[in-house]
Amino acid sequence: MDGNRRRKLTGLMEELGLDALLVADGCNMRYLTGFSGGTGYVYVGRERAVILTDSRYTTQAKEESGGLAVLEISREAGYPKLLGQLLSEDGGRTLGFEDGVMLYRDVAELQEKLAGIVFVPLGGRLDALRRIKTPEELEKIAEAERIGDQAFAHLLGVLRPGMTEMDVVVELESHMKRNGASGLSFETIAASGPHSAMPHAAPTMRRLAAGDFLTVDFGCVYDGYCSDMTRTVVIGKASGRQREIYETVLRAQEEALRAIRPGLTGAQVDEKARSVIGQAGYGAFFGHGLGHSVGLYIHEEPRLSPSETAVLEAGMTETVEPGIYIPDFGGVRIEDLVAVTEDGCRNLTFSPKELIEIR
Ligand SMILES: [Mn+2]
CATH class of the missing domain: 3.40.350.10 (Creatinase/prolidase N-terminal domain)
Known part of the structure; x- marks a missing residue:
């Protein structure tokens, strides 16, 4: 031992x-x-x-x-x-x-x-005992996240209107498994159109169509350690309302990413993102917590949530994943995975976050 x-x-x-x-x-x-x-x-x-x-x-x-x-x-x-x-x-x-x-x-x-x-x-x-990760553990988590980044880049190359949600799932999962993943950290989510308003929708045979949000939330396991990331894209051209919702979620996420450092509680970091979404008038549409730690399990402590009193320490990991979900319209979630450092955080996720329109 x-x-x-x-x-x-x-x-x-x-x-x-x-x-x-x-x-x-x-x-x-x-x-x-x-x-x-x-x-x-x-x-x-x-x-x-x-x-x-x-x-x-x-x-x-x-x-x-x-x-x-x-x-x-x-x-x-x-x-x-x-x-x-x-x-x-x-x-x-x-x-x-x-x-x-x-x-x-x-x-x-x-x-x-x-x-x-x-x-x-x-x-x-x-x-x-597992809350603070060693440098070796963090490298495994970073590698798992890198495999996810590559899968997302692959998806952007093949994504077309007319594909089903399940097609999207298969593209992400097979790419991760062909490129070093030993398994999935959880069942892949691909939620389009009105389904994207359900944060944890199960994929269906629904076909992607112009005007849809498409949210993909996925992760893999590398040498026992999990990754987790979420991106939302628009099929076709984004409407003004879609753009406003997307930009609000992104601003909330960036605000929280800038804030993360040792000494803050999970609740304080959650509030950074929640206040941005609240001030934009969407507070009622962000029901879940801002994030969770990731390691051997996909969901670990401490969380970033309104009730989390635990204080962040260097070596912890956290997802930062604000969202806005409007019933019958659609939803947006953007999720990065970070490692808390001595003076801030290191983002382990590199996939682009500007609004992507799939033509
Ligand atoms: Mn997550």
């Missing part, structure tokens, strides 16, 4: 008075041990960490974790039994567990089989 991550875990265990931790979240397992199979558990005692997984993953777990002990979960030796043995060998009595991840019935089973062990819910404390 990486020394820095081990120290973070030891500090958390000391703070909470824990003898051991049970890691159940696949991304937390990967972050702490390198094992990317996402199946099983990681037991962390004061002196050792052990991966518990089944026979489909034992070889992979040994290889990826750089030599951590791996115990095989089998019909004869279920994980409650293995966990009980580990705790007993280490003399552990208090066990932290991921209450936001494990099923109630699994925790209940453990509590029944491990009588005498005190179970301590960890809340989001393990996820919080």
